[in-house]
Amino acid sequence: xxxxxxxxxxxxxxxxxxxxxxxxxxxxxxxxxxxxxxxxxxxxxxxxxxxxxxxxxxxxxxxxxxxxxxxxxxxxxxxxxxxxxxxxxxxxxxxxxxxxxxxxxxxxxxxxxxxxxxxxxxxxxxxxxxxxxxxxxxxxxxxxxxxxxxxxxxxxxxxxxxxxxxxxxxxxxxxxxxxxxxxxxxxxxxxxxxxxxxxxxxxxxxxxxxxxxxxxxxxxxxxxxxxxxxxxxxxxxxxxxxxxxxxxxxxxxxxxxxxxxxxxxxxxxxxxxxxxxxxxxxxxxxxxxxxxxxxxxxxxxxxxxxxxxxxxxxxxxxxx
Numbered sequence: 001x002x003x004x005x006x007x008x009x010x011x012x013x014x015x016x017x018x019x020x021x022x023x024x025x026x027x028x029x030x031x032x033x034x035x036x037x038x039x040x041x042x043x044x045x046x047x048x049x050x051x052x053x054x055x056x057x058x059x060x061x062x063x064x065x066x067x068x069x070x071x072x073x074x075x076x077x078x079x080x081x082x083x084x085x086x087x088x089x090x091x092x093x094x095x096x097x098x099x100x101x102x103x104x105x106x107x108x109x110x111x112x113x114x115x116x117x118x119x120x121x122x123x124x125x126x127x128x129x130x131x132x133x134x135x136x137x138x139x140x141x142x143x144x145x146x147x148x149x150x151x152x153x154x155x156x157x158x159x160x161x162x163x164x165x166x167x168x169x170x171x172x173x174x175x176x177x178x179x180x181x182x183x184x185x186x187x188x189x190x191x192x193x194x195x196x197x198x199x200x201x202x203x204x205x206x207x208x209x210x211x212x213x214x215x216x217x218x219x220x221x222x223x224x225x226x227x228x229x230x231x232x233x234x235x236x237x238x239x240x241x242x243x244x245x246x247x248x249x250x251x252x253x254x255x256x257x258x259x260x261x262x263x264x265x266x267x268x269x270x271x272x273x274x275x276x277x278x279x280x281x282x283x284x285x286x287x288x289x290x291x292x293x294x295x296x297x298x299x300x301x302x303x304x305x306x307x308x309x310x311x312x313x314x315x316x317x318x319x320x
Contacts, residue, residue, distance in 0.1 A: 007051040008121065008165075011042040012114050015105040020045025022066040023109060026053050027077075027154065027161050028099040035098075038152030038163050043102075045070050053100050054080070066102050073107035101131075101161065109136065117165060124167035124229055132160030149317060167231045168193055171312075174219045174247045175237030176203040179262070182305035183235065184212055190309060197222045197247075198238070220246035228254035233312050235292060236261040245274060252284040258315045260292035260308060267291075287320070 007023070014021035024041040041051040041059065043066040053062060058080045069076050078100045103109040113129075116138055120127040126147050128139045132155075143162060146152070152163045169192045173180045176198035184194045196214045198204035204214045215222045228234070234251045236244045236259075244261060248271075251259050261271060268290035275285050293307030294314070 005040075005051060007040045007042045008114060009118050010050040011044075011105055012111070012118055014042070014044040014048065015111060015114075019048075020070045021105040022070050022102050023105065023114075024053055024062050024066055024078075024100050024102045025161075025163060026098055027101045027152075030097040036152075043067070043070070054098060058098070058100075062100055062102070066104075069102050069108075070104045073104055075104065075108045076102045078102060103131075113138065121165055121167070124227075124231065126167060126230070127165050129163040129165060130160060131163075132157070134160065148319070167229070169316075170195065170232045172197065172223065172226065172228075172232060172234045173237060174198070174234070174243060175239075175262075176200075176205075176209060176214060177237050179237050179301045179304050179308075181208065182302040183237075183308055184209065186305050186309050187312075190313070192233070195226060199243070218246065219243050220250050223247055223250040228256050230255045230257055232256045233258035233316075234260070235308060235312075237292075239263060239267070241271070241274065244271070245278075248275065248288065249278075249280070252280060252287060257320075258312050259288050260311065261288055261290040262292050263290060265291060289315075 011021040011023050022043045024043060026035055026037050026039045029037055035053055035055055039053055041049060041053045041062060043049055043063050045067065047063060047067065049059065049063060052059065061080065062078060065076055065078055079097065081097045105111060105114055113136055117127060117129055126140065128143045128146065130137050130139055146162060146164050147166060150164055150166055154161050171187045171192040171194045173183065173194060174197045176196045180196060184196065187194050194212060196204065196209055196212060197217065197219050199216050199218050201216065204216045206214065228251060234256050236247055238244055239262060261268065263271065271290065272285055289311060293304060294311045296307050298304045298307045
């Protein structure tokens with residue numbers, strides 16, 4: 001799966017260390033492609049690399065071209081046809097064609113612009129790097145569909161390329177219960193960085209969730225510490241209003257893209273009544289998906305986890 005990477009950060013560090021650096025970006029693909037549009041490879045002037053543009057098919061050729069581009073201080077657009085044999089070697093059924101834009105840092109891609117991109121990524125700010133006839137710039141607005149779908153690509157003019165840099169997806173689960181034991185590994189496979197919150201020691205243990213981030217704070221305090229943004233999903237699984245309601249209060253004031261709460265229709269009706277009595281508006285309450293998950297007739301923790309992850313994906317990609 002595509003995970004959050006440090007490729008722009010690496011290129012900036014190499015440049016500042018005096019090695020020289022270039023960023024190679026997949027801008028178009030045809031046929032079978034091991035890496036999606038927007039995938040990047042950083043190359044230093046000493047031949048070091050980080051990332052990938054083809055899974056190994058054409059990296060060697062891209063590095064050679066990038067070293068020449070760094071020395072000449074010019075950008076180059078490369079196009080490669082990947083044979084069926086080479087594609088098979090990296091696990092693809094058939095070959096295809098990719099176009100790769102190589103931009104040396106400094107003389108082509110301004111250091112200040114790359115530094116601003118790195119700063120935005122560090123702060124979990126969605127940003128688009130735009131290059132074309134109008135020059136190079138960062139934009140935070142005007143690419144709603146691209147941001148929502150994590151979709152880099154050329155605009156309709158065929159000359160302006162938009163590279164989307166979204167923060168990594170994050171799932172915060174309140175309630176380290178049996179459903180969470182199924183949901184957390186599924187979410188990780190789907191590209192989320194999960195965090196579990198549960199102040200109950202018997203639930204929030206490393207033994208039950210090996211290798212995962214488990215916080216034993218009260219949910220509202222933990223959420224304030226973590227920060228909530230448009231790339232975060234929150235799922236409440238405790239069935240306990242003392243834990244769920246404070247977390248809901250925090251989440252409903254934030255820009256999280258998904259809020260789901262476990263419980264039957266009757267349980268959710270009581271939840272809605274409590275929130276309304278506390279002054280939460282109808283519009284805010286309507287953001288809560290309860291009972292949580294798509295109605296797929298799920299039976300058992302694993303199937304409920306599937307329904308939750310499916311609903312999260314639907315909201316992320318298609319909107320609420």
